[in-house]
Amino acid sequence: MKELLRLDDITMQFGGVVAVNNLSMNVKEGEIVALIGPNGAGKTTAFNCITGVYEPTNGRIVFDGKTIITNHPSGKMQRNYAGFEADKYLGEKTLHPTPDVITKLGIARTFQNIRLFKSMTVFENVLTAMHVRAKENVFSAVFRLSWKEERRMEAETEKLLSEQGLLSHRDEIATSLPYGLQRRLEIARALATKPRLLLLDEPAAGMNPQETQELSLFIKEIKERYDLTVLMIEHHMDLVMGISDRIYVLDFGSLIAEGTPEEIQSNQRVIDAYLGVAEDV
Amino acid sequence: MDRAKKNHLIRIFVAIAVVYLAVLVLEFTLRPTSILFTVLRKGAIYSLVAVSMNLLNGFTGLFSLGQAGFMLLGAYTYAIFTMPVSVKESERVYRYYECIVGFDTGSFVGLIAAGLVAAFFAFLIGLPVLRLKSDYLAIATLGFAEIIRAIFQWDVLGPLTNGANLLREYKDLSRITLPFTDIPFPPTLFVFIVAGVCILLIVLLINSSFGRAFKAIRDDETAAEAMGINLFKHKELSFVISSFFAGVSGALLAAFQYTVQAQQFESMMTYEILLIVVIGGIGSISGSCIASFLYIALSEWWLRGLDMGKFLGISAPDLFRSGFRRLVFSVIIMVIVLFFSKGIMGDKELSFERMKAFVKRAGRKKKETAK
Numbered sequence: 185m186k187e188l189l190r191l192d193d194i195t196m197q198f199g200g201v202v203a204v205n206n207l208s209m210n211v212k213e214g215e216i217v218a219l220i221g222p223n224g225a226g227k228t229t230a231f232n233c234i235t236g237v238y239e240p241t242n243g244r245i246v247f248d249g250k251t252i253i254t255n256h257p258s259g260k261m262q263r264n265y266a267g268f269e270a271d272k273y274l275g276e277k278t279l280h281p282t283p284d285v286i287t288k289l290g291i292a293r294t295f296q297n298i299r300l301f302k303s304m305t306v307f308e309n310v311l312t313a314m315h316v317r318a319k320e321n322v323f324s325a326v327f328r329l330s331w332k333e334e335r336r337m338e339a340e341t342e343k344l345l346s347e348q349g350l351l352s353h354r355d356e357i358a359t360s361l362p363y364g365l366q367r368r369l370e371i372a373r374a375l376a377t378k379p380r381l382l383l384l385d386e387p388a389a390g391m392n393p394q395e396t397q398e399l400s401l402f403i404k405e406i407k408e409r410y411d412l413t414v415l416m417i418e419h420h421m422d423l424v425m426g427i428s429d430r431i432y433v434l435d436f437g438s439l440i441a442e443g444t445p446e447e448i449q450s451n452q453r454v455i456d457a458y459l460g461v462a463e464d465v
Numbered sequence: 466m467d468r469a470k471k472n473h474l475i476r477i478f479v480a481i482a483v484v485y486l487a488v489l490v491l492e493f494t495l496r497p498t499s500i501l502f503t504v505l506r507k508g509a510i511y512s513l514v515a516v517s518m519n520l521l522n523g524f525t526g527l528f529s530l531g532q533a534g535f536m537l538l539g540a541y542t543y544a545i546f547t548m549p550v551s552v553k554e555s556e557r558v559y560r561y562y563e564c565i566v567g568f569d570t571g572s573f574v575g576l577i578a579a580g581l582v583a584a585f586f587a588f589l590i591g592l593p594v595l596r597l598k599s600d601y602l603a604i605a606t607l608g609f610a611e612i613i614r615a616i617f618q619w620d621v622l623g624p625l626t627n628g629a630n631l632l633r634e635y636k637d638l639s640r641i642t643l644p645f646t647d648i649p650f651p652p653t654l655f656v657f658i659v660a661g662v663c664i665l666l667i668v669l670l671i672n673s674s675f676g677r678a679f680k681a682i683r684d685d686e687t688a689a690e691a692m693g694i695n696l697f698k699h700k701e702l703s704f705v706i707s708s709f710f711a712g713v714s715g716a717l718l719a720a721f722q723y724t725v726q727a728q729q730f731e732s733m734m735t736y737e738i739l740l741i742v743v744i745g746g747i748g749s750i751s752g753s754c755i756a757s758f759l760y761i762a763l764s765e766w767w768l769r770g771l772d773m774g775k776f777l778g779i780s781a782p783d784l785f786r787s788g789f790r791r792l793v794f795s796v797i798i799m800v801i802v803l804f805f806s807k808g809i810m811g812d813k814e815l816s817f818e819r820m821k822a823f824v825k826r827a828g829r830k831k832k833e834t835a836k
Contacts, residue, residue, distance in 0.1 A: 235691065287693035299688035301681050303748075303812070312677040316693025322702060325673035326666060334674065377693050 185212040188381055188413050189234070189291075194243035195267035196229050196437075197257075202266050203229040204240075205437040211381070216407060216414045218424045221434035222458050227417045228296060230434070231383055235293050239280040242267050247289060248380070253279055288316060292379035294370045296386045296417075300358040306369055307354045310341045313376035341376065347409070348372045364395045368402070375410060382406075384416035388423050396420050400427050421459070425449065433458060476817060485657060492651040500766050506638070506656045507765065508758035510717045513660040515741040515753040516667055517710035522739075523748035523812070524671055525703040526683030528603045530735050531590070534610025535708040537730035538586055539579035539715025541617060541626060544725045547575040547636035558634055562623035572636040573644075576659060576716050583712025584705045586613075591704045595697060607732060617727040632725040641720070656717055663710050668750055670706065679703050744801055746808030751815035756808070768793060 189211040196204040204226040211217045219227050232238045234245060236253065241261055244254040256273040257265040301309050314337040320330035328334075345351045348368055353361060358369060367387060374382060387403070388396045400423045407414055418424050424431065425445040433441040433448060435457040441448060448454055455461060488505065495501060514532060521527050545566055553564040570578070594605045616622065618629040626632075638652035670676050678699050681689040690696050719725045737760075745756030770776035771790040779785075813819065 237687075282695070283687075283690040284693045284695045287691060293691055295688065295691075299685050299691075301684040301688065303680065303684055304677075308677060308680075311674075312681045312689075312694075313692040315674045315678045315681075318674050320674060322670070322675055322706075325675050326669045328669065328673075337674070373692065 185214060187211070188213045188248055189415065190246040191230070191234070192244040192246070193267070193269055193272065194230065194233055194240045194245065195265075196226070196233055196238055197241040197261065197264070197266060200264060200266070202437050204233065204434075206243075206267050206269070207434070207437075207439055209432050209439070209442070211413055211415050213380075213413055214407075214411075215429045216403070216416070216427050218428040218431045219415065219417050219434065220419070220424055220431060220458065221440075224436075225434040226437040227434055228385060229437075231293065231385055231417065234286070234383065235291060236281050236283040236286040241265065242270060242273060244273055244276070247291065250289070251276075251279065252281060252286065252289060255280065284316070287377050287379075290378070290380040291383065292374035292377045292381075293383035294367075294374050294385055294387065296389065298366050298370055300366060300370060300373070302357075302359050304358055305355050306350055306358050306361065307341060307345065309358045309369060310344055310373050310376045311337060313373045314341060316377050344372055344376060363390060364398075367391070367399075371402075371406070375406065379412065381413045381415065384414065384418075386417050386419065388418055388420045391420075393422075396423050399423065403427060473816070481661070485654070485661070488654050488657050489651060492653055502653050504758070504762045504766050505653050506721050507718075508761040509653075509656045509660040510714050510721060511738065511741060511757035511761055512754040513663050513717065514711050514714040514738050515745065515757045516664050516750055517707045517714065518738050519742050519745075519747065519750065519753045520667055520671065520679075520710075521703055521707040522742060524676065524683060525679040525700060527595070527700060527703065528599055529606040529704065529707075530603045530732070530739065531587075531606030531610045531708070532711050532738050533730045533732060533734040534606075534613040535583040535587060535711035536715030536718060536734070537610075537613055537617060537727060538583045539712030540719035540725045540730070541632070541727070542579040542582040542712070543572075543575045543716030543719045544632040544635045545625065546570045546578050547572055548632070548634060552634045558630075558632060559624075559627055560630070562627060564627075565624040571644075572641050572720070575636065576713055579716035580709040580712040583715070584709040587705045587708030588701070591701045595700045595704060607735070610730070610735060611732060614727050614730055626727070629727065632719075633723060635719070637720045637723045639723075656721065659713065659717060663713055664750065664754070667706075667710060671750070675699070675702065740798065744798070744805075744808055746810035746812060748812030749808065749810035749814055752808055752810030752813075755810070755815070763797070764790075764794060 187210050191207055191209045194204055194207045195202065207226075207230055219230065221227055229238065233240045233253070240253060240255050241257050242255060242265070245252050254273055254276045255278050256276070257270050262270070301312060304312065318333055318337060320333050324330040342351070345354060348371070350365065350369060350372060353365065358366065361369060371384070371387070384403070388399050391399060403414060403416075404427055406412060428445055431443065431445060431448045432439060433454050440457060441451045441454045443451070449459070491501065514536060518529075518532050521529050547570060548558065549569050550567065552558055553566060553569070590606070590609050594602060594609070597605055617626050620628055622628070638655065639649070641650045641652065641655050642648055643650050671679070678689070678694045681692065681694055682696060682699055686696060741756045741760050742753055744760065745752030745754070768790045771785050771793055772787045773785065776785055
């Protein structure tokens with residue numbers, strides 16, 4: 185299997201706080217990989233580094249064979265730097281693309297606290313995400329010269345919504361949907377940007393066991409249907425153990441374990457740091 | 466396109482056509498000095514600039530206060546472009562300076578040029594300024610407008626802008642003719658057509674893929690960026706387009722006023738426009754248009770008596786003296802802002818269904834109170 189995403193020695197330091205410390209991981213094409221760990225372990229920070237929200241202090245991120253971000257500590261950070269191998273990426277050109285460039289490359293994400301476009305309907309939310317792949321410019325858009333493109337986007341949005349079972353809510357304001365559907369809509373919106381890698385930040389947060397069960401089926405289904413690779417952050421162990429191919433465990437910013445669900449479940453360090461043991465009564 | 470949508474569009478077009486016909490009929494029946502024309506012309510001009518400001522403030526979520534500056538650029542560009550060379554060479558306008566502009570153009574080219582100059586300056590200003598957020602952006606753009614106003618009155622630029630003196634005798638509304646003829650064009654209709662076409666373009670933009678991207682930025686910048694929308698590019702685009710139309714409306718204002726002077730485009734003007742946008746409803750195009758006609762009608766016409774000693778048949782020269790109008794006007798505005806904080810239209814658009822529903826509601830209320 186081809187490697188789709190690789191993180192090399194990613195360190196993210198905010199002043200003296202090391203949020204992510206020398207994280208190296210990789211995601212192969214077609215996998216579902218989970219990133220787990222206690223609160224504050226640096227999972228979302230790692231996501232933000234991948235999607236270009238943050239510029240990592242040190243390290244390199246490669247997507248589909250292309251280096252998308254590489255950085256080394258410079259300026260004031262050189263003195264404060266707490267990670268190791270600070271000089272490894274010294275000679276490399278520093279690239280730090282903005283999130284929209286990353287999305288264009290084919291990485292889409294959802295957010296931990298749902299971020300839908302509040303004033304828009306369900307339909308418009310997904311349609312807006314199509315904008316990034318639209319073949320039109322302002323002139324052709326205003327004068328409706330690219331109406332075929334618009335029709336195509338509308339048709340695709342309809343298709344996407346019906347596949348996600350959201351078509352009956354088409355014209356409702358997005359934020360008026362029930363919580364579970366809002367999550368689903370956010371995933372649909374991310375899919376509209378035609379990603380190859382989908383990053384899900386706690387997709388099951390706030391869901392009951394049954395909804396979580398549905399979600400795990402849903403993730404598997406969209407992965408097959410859209411030929412996706414999925415990297416997710418999640419706390420629901422049933423979901424994580426059920427669908428992931430591999431799991432990475434973070435604690436205090438550092439990687440403490442990686443492996444298949446079985447390996448992780450029996451790993452003593454993970455049990456100590458995160459999973460815990462069932463108490464004897 | 467489904468039938469309901471088509472019918473809806475047809476009805477809108479019919480309504481707009483009726484308005485334009487009415488303007489044309491009025492133009493041939495009323496006497497040209499009627500106050501109604503002042504209100505209609507100025508109202509149309511302010512509609513355009515209010516809609517352009519709404520594009521920025523209401524639809525892209527950029528709180529910018531540079532509108533008067535861009536209008537000034539448009540007004541001067543229009544005046545300088547369309548002033549005949551013979552006037553430029555004579556001492557009638559450029560008395561203290563030697564005018565360096567050796568050409569003149571028609572009003573259409575003048576309007577486009579006005580928009581382009583404003584858009585060009587917006588592009589330059591936007592590069593540094595659009596990285597700022599909310600209040601800071603407002604302060605920066607307000608500062609820009611003030612600087613432009615000062616620069617245009619600067620002596621050194623005299624050969625171009627005539628310093629702090631008036632510009633006049635360019636193609637104002639009384640000099641606009643039908644293309645390629647000498648037949649005068651109905652002036653109010655001219656203003657309505659230019660403003661209408663510009664507003665139509667803005668509406669088309671807002672309902673396009675780019676308009677949705679603007680709204681996405683307004684709703685949630687982080688999410689918009691994560692959906693692949695280049696924040697800076699789209700903000701700059703919105704800023705430049707909004708300024709283009711502010712420039713065109715400045716040109717129209719110049720044509721309407723017969724004279725142009727930089728001093729007039731002070732920040733008060735931007736606040737006026739902002740007020741219209743807020744009263745009309747942030748994010749509503751039809752709201753901005755209705756509010757600007759109401760605002761102009763109130764300030765130029767209906768409340769005029771308050772300054773003249775006689776209002777609604779009451780004659781009280783001691784109370785109704787010049788300046789009293791402003792007082793009453795301020796109170797009205799405060800009441801509107803307090804009780805209709807979302808403006809006349811909120812973020813909705815005017816439609817026949819809404820009007821019908823409103824009339825029905827009002828009727829029901831009346832019946833209830835009658836009981």
